[in-house]
Amino acid sequence: MTTANLVFIVMLIALASYWLGIQRSIKVAGGKQQVKDLVSLPSQYGLLTAFWCGIPAILFLLLWSAIESSVIDSLLIDKVVLSADGQIQQNMGLIVNNVKLLAEKITLSEDISSATDIQLQNAQFFIALNEKATWLKTLLTLVIAVGCVSTILAKIKHSFHARNNLERIVSGLLFTCSGIALLTTIGIVMSVLFESISFFSQVPITEFLFGTQWSPQIAMRADQVGGSGAFGAIPLFVGTILISTIAMCLAIPVGLMIAIYLSQYATKRIRSIAKPMLEVLAGVPTVVYGFFAALTVAPLIRDFGLLIDLPIAAESALAAGLVMGIMIIPFVSSLSEDAMTAVPVALKEGSLGMGATHSETIKKVILPAAIPGIVGAILLAVSRAIGETMIVVMAAGLAANLTFNPIESVTTVTVQIVSLLKGDQEFDSAKTLAAFALGLMLFITTLALNIAALKIVRKYREQYD
Amino acid sequence: MVDIISAKSLGSNDIKIDGAVGEPFCDDAKMSMRNVDVFYGDNQAIHDVSFDLEKNQVTALIGPSGCGKSTFLRCLNRMNDLIPICNVKGSLQLDGEEIYGKQMDPVLLRARVGMVFQKPNPFPKSIYENVAYGPKIHGLATDKSELDEIVETSLRKAGLFNEVKDRLDQPGTGLSGGQQQRLCIARTIAVSPEVILMDEPASALDPIATAVIEELIHELKEKYTIAIVTHSMQQAARVSQKTAYFHLGKLVEMGDTKQIFTNPRHELTENYISGRFG
Numbered sequence: 084m085t086t087a088n089l090v091f092i093v094m095l096i097a098l099a100s101y102w103l104g105i106q107r108s109i110k111v112a113g114g115k116q117q118v119k120d121l122v123s124l125p126s127q128y129g130l131l132t133a134f135w136c137g138i139p140a141i142l143f144l145l146l147w148s149a150i151e152s153s154v155i156d157s158l159l160i161d162k163v164v165l166s167a168d169g170q171i172q173q174n175m176g177l178i179v180n181n182v183k184l185l186a187e188k189i190t191l192s193e194d195i196s197s198a199t200d201i202q203l204q205n206a207q208f209f210i211a212l213n214e215k216a217t218w219l220k221t222l223l224t225l226v227i228a229v230g231c232v233s234t235i236l237a238k239i240k241h242s243f244h245a246r247n248n249l250e251r252i253v254s255g256l257l258f259t260c261s262g263i264a265l266l267t268t269i270g271i272v273m274s275v276l277f278e279s280i281s282f283f284s285q286v287p288i289t290e291f292l293f294g295t296q297w298s299p300q301i302a303m304r305a306d307q308v309g310g311s312g313a314f315g316a317i318p319l320f321v322g323t324i325l326i327s328t329i330a331m332c333l334a335i336p337v338g339l340m341i342a343i344y345l346s347q348y349a350t351k352r353i354r355s356i357a358k359p360m361l362e363v364l365a366g367v368p369t370v371v372y373g374f375f376a377a378l379t380v381a382p383l384i385r386d387f388g389l390l391i392d393l394p395i396a397a398e399s400a401l402a403a404g405l406v407m408g409i410m411i412i413p414f415v416s417s418l419s420e421d422a423m424t425a426v427p428v429a430l431k432e433g434s435l436g437m438g439a440t441h442s443e444t445i446k447k448v449i450l451p452a453a454i455p456g457i458v459g460a461i462l463l464a465v466s467r468a469i470g471e472t473m474i475v476v477m478a479a480g481l482a483a484n485l486t487f488n489p490i491e492s493v494t495t496v497t498v499q500i501v502s503l504l505k506g507d508q509e510f511d512s513a514k515t516l517a518a519f520a521l522g523l524m525l526f527i528t529t530l531a532l533n534i535a536a537l538k539i540v541r542k543y544r545e546q547y548d
Numbered sequence: 549m550v551d552i553i554s555a556k557s558l559g560s561n562d563i564k565i566d567g568a569v570g571e572p573f574c575d576d577a578k579m580s581m582r583n584v585d586v587f588y589g590d591n592q593a594i595h596d597v598s599f600d601l602e603k604n605q606v607t608a609l610i611g612p613s614g615c616g617k618s619t620f621l622r623c624l625n626r627m628n629d630l631i632p633i634c635n636v637k638g639s640l641q642l643d644g645e646e647i648y649g650k651q652m653d654p655v656l657l658r659a660r661v662g663m664v665f666q667k668p669n670p671f672p673k674s675i676y677e678n679v680a681y682g683p684k685i686h687g688l689a690t691d692k693s694e695l696d697e698i699v700e701t702s703l704r705k706a707g708l709f710n711e712v713k714d715r716l717d718q719p720g721t722g723l724s725g726g727q728q729q730r731l732c733i734a735r736t737i738a739v740s741p742e743v744i745l746m747d748e749p750a751s752a753l754d755p756i757a758t759a760v761i762e763e764l765i766h767e768l769k770e771k772y773t774i775a776i777v778t779h780s781m782q783q784a785a786r787v788s789q790k791t792a793y794f795h796l797g798k799l800v801e802m803g804d805t806k807q808i809f810t811n812p813r814h815e816l817t818e819n820y821i822s823g824r825f826g
Contacts, residue, residue: 350632429669433732436627437682437739438659447681452672 086148089221090141093228097137100232104132107239123245131245134252135235140228147220155212162208186210272526279523282516286314291520293317297483299503299514314517316524318485322400322493326475327468329404329489330411334464337408338415339457345416346423347445358417365413369473376406376478388490398480401489407474414464422456423449455540462536466529472497496521565795569813570803572599572792578743578773579624579661584638586619586628593619596638597799599792601743606765606774608784608805611794612825617777620794621745623647624775625661626654642743659686662741666748668728670720670735675712678720678731679703682739698738706734707764726757733764737772744768746776750783762787781821785809793817 108128112118118125156179163178185206188195195203239245283291294315341361345354381402388395395401426449434444450457472495480492481502503518573580577600586594594616601607601624609617619628626647628634640647647657659682670678679699682688689695699716703709708730712723720731729749736744746765750758765787768774778784784791785805792802793816801814812818819825 427669429665429667430671432627432630432663432665433669433671433735434681435630436625436658436663436665437685437736438655438657438662439682439685440655443685447685448671 086144086220089144089224093137093140093144093224096140096225096228096232097133100136100236101129101133103232103236104129104239107132107236108245111239111241121241122243123249127245127249128239128243131249131252132232132235132239134249136228136232138252139231140224143227144220144224147223151216151220155209155216158212159205159209163205182206182209186213275519275523275526278516278519282513282520285513285516286312290314291316291517295485297499299499299517312513314513316496316521318483319494319496319499319521320524321485321487322479322483323469323495323497325400325487325489325493326404326407326479326495327465329401330407330468331461331465333405333408334411334415334468335461338412338460338464339419341412341416342419342423342457343445343450346420347441347449361413361416364409365417367410369410369471370477372406372410373473373477376402376474380406381478384490393490395490396480396492398478398482398492399490400479400493403475403479404489406478407468407471410471410474411464411467414467415460418460418463419453419457422453422460425456426452455542458539459536462532462539466532469528469532470497470525472501476501496525500525565798565800565814565816568597568599568799568802570801570808572799572802574600574602576603577601578603578643579775580639580641581624582639582641584620584623584636584640586616586623587635587637588631589633593797594623595797597794599799599802601773601775602790603773604769604771605790606769606776606788607790607792608788609775609777609792609794610779610781610784610820611800612820613779614796615794616797617794618747621747621775621777622663624743624745625658625663627658627663629654659739660741661743661745662736662739664729664732664736664744664746664749667752668725668732670723670728670731672719672721674717675703675720675723675731676716679734679738682735686739688739702734702738703731705737705768706730707760707767708734724757726753726760729753729757729761730764733761733768737768741772743773743775746774748777748779751779758783781809793820795820 105125105128108121108123108125109115109118112121112125121128159179159182160175163175163182182202182205185195185198185202186209189206189210198206291314294313295317296313296315297318298313300312341357345357349357377398381397381399384399384402384405385395385397430448430452431444434448435441439447475495475498479494479498481494481498482492483494483499484491486493500518500521503514503521579601581600582598584594584597585592597620609621611617622628623636623640624647628636636648642657642661646652671681673681676699679702680689680695683695683698689698700709703712708727711727712718712731720728723731729752733744733749749765750761753761762783765774765776769789776784776787788805790802791805791808793800793808793812793814795816801808801812801817803813808817809821812821
């Protein structure tokens with residue numbers, strides 16, 4: 084029986100044991116009228132029984148699946164070694180794979196005439212082993228499920244606290260779920276970290292951090308032309324900073340002014356229309372912004388450049404930065420607006436009550452009081468800008484120019500990660516590993532920004548009130 | 549046995565309010581209000597209220613919750629402008645100038661008629677900046693030393709200077725509740741208003757801080773005209789010279805505080821100050 088079928092059966096047993104638990108508890112109570120004498124509700128006894136049936140059985144299944152293949156492999160290797168001469172030791176992996184392939188052919192009843200006797204023997208052994216394992220797995224799972232159910236059913240008595248037990252199981256489940264998220268994060272960080280370390284063993288970290296030449300081509304053969312790799316990431320950092328700066332120069336003033344208008348001046352009606360519209364802007368997929376940048380904004384900028392006799396590249400940092408700025412306006416405006424709306428009305432009234440005008444009040448009281456929230460919004464927007472890929476791929480190009488000139492073509496960290504991992508990769512080449520090093524840099528940057536944002540918000544929080 | 553009953557059940561249905569009794573008007577009026585109606589949308593909060601605020605006197609506005617005394621106070625410096633559905637009718641004058649008239653700039657009006665709020669609301673700035681805020685906005689000081697002087701005098705008048713003189717650069721929000729409220733009073737005084745409106749200025753404070761504030765109000769009336777809304781009848785009796793009693797949006801009785809508390813003319817006033825409801 085396959086694992087999926089087994090899980091399904093365990094679920095059915097759990098469902099049945101839910102019902103059994105309820106019936107058992109009612110019986111223990113002595114009829115439906117006496118149910119109130121029990122310390123817990125019948126449905127809680129049922130749920131507890133179901134959990135006790137399902138969780139151990141499924142945990143056992145998981146454990147079994149994790150170790151099954153390696154146990155079978157080692158048994159198979161023992162057999163192969165017994166049946167063959169000593170010389171084949173070094174090709175063990177290959178032989179085991181051949182045996183497995185043969186076994187698959189036998190079960191699918193394909194042509195096996197080319198196999199030798201020893202191979203056939205080993206394949207039969209492998210098939211038998213697998214069958215045995217499957218039977219054992221099914222048997223043990225069912226025994227565990229039924230055994231747990233009967234134990235728990237026997238435990239149901241007047242004084243059995245199913246409610247509290249259930250509570251513990253639920254909190255355990257919740258803990259497991261949060262553990263999954265945590266472990267995934269740690270896993271990603273570790274994998275990026277280790278690949279980066281192996282990259283830095285091939286390319287010195289000083290070259291990566293301070294080199295000004297980026298051309299990640301590695302020669303396959305010694306005589307290959309143009310294959311001398313250079314992994315100086317400075318042009319990428321500069322490109323990222325340039326585009327993010329252009330984006331923030333647009334997004335911060337416009338976003339802040341939108342926030343001020345919406346939180347302080349707009350009537351309810353205007354706000355009820357404008358806020359959802361801004362949220363739509365935040366929901367537009369970045370690839371749509373990307374072709375908007377490449378097909379509309381970039382040509383516009385170039386035409387404008389021609390008008391004033393300024394040659395502008397078709398793919399310019401300016402086009403990508405401007406469109407990215409538009410993309411992150413909602414991040415700045417929405418969070419800043421929340422921060423400004425959260426400033427107590429009492430402060431606003433206090434200022435107005437002293438004869439300050441509305442704009443003086445905003446400038447001198449509301450904005451300073453909302454600064455933590457606004458800084459948080461801006462840093463979040465910067466993280467978005469640094470991590471943004473699609474717009475830059477489409478509008479700013481791939482050329483790793485080291486320049487601060489916004490009308491030239493530049494490239495960013497994220498774009499280079501995409502182009503490094505595009506197509507076929509080998510995991511031992513510096514070209515592929517460079518993507519991990521860039522990813523690590525990106526991760527460290529955004530992490531630092533997030534920590535800074537948290538620090539600022541925590542430092543200034545509760546200043547008013 | 550005396551039942552404590554709510555204002556509503558004792559309300560104007562049982563006892564008629566037929567225009568204000570007592571002496572709502574005076575010769576030496578700083579502000580005079582005539583036939584004022586206030587509406588929140590379709591809901592009328594103030595019905596035909598007329599009285600004067602006498603110059604350099606403390607006038608207490610008392611009455612049960614929801615009687616409109618805070619609403620009325622907020623009309624006197626147009627703080628109700630912030631509420632879009634609020635509509636004020638009738639005549640309100642400051643030294644003969646119409647408060648809701650076309651010529652009146654609400655911003656300048658609020659500099660002349662300052663306000664102290666129920667909950668102390670110092671700005672999240674230093675103590676110095678809190679007091680200097682108004683003078684800076686209105687350009688009252690030409691240089692730093694003049695500003696320093698305004699800040700010091702205002703803090704002195706509010707009875708706070710000696711407590712905070714060593715930490716003027718500390719945030720105003722770090723003071724105790726009573727000190728914060730006196731800081732707010734200093735902040736209001738700093739722009740040299742003519743009238744100070746106080747909306748239950750001591751309701752969030754402990755008895756000792758309250759006593760300090762009341763003492764302060766007593767001194768302030770030498771220079772300013774003060775209107776104070778309060779829930780505490782003892783407070784009204786202690787600090788005010790004139791008392792106006794509001795009930796369900798109407799002015800029931802107004803007169804000298806001593807007379808109101810010893811010999812009220814209207815039945816509702818008597819019920820209220822004798823603690824039958826409120």
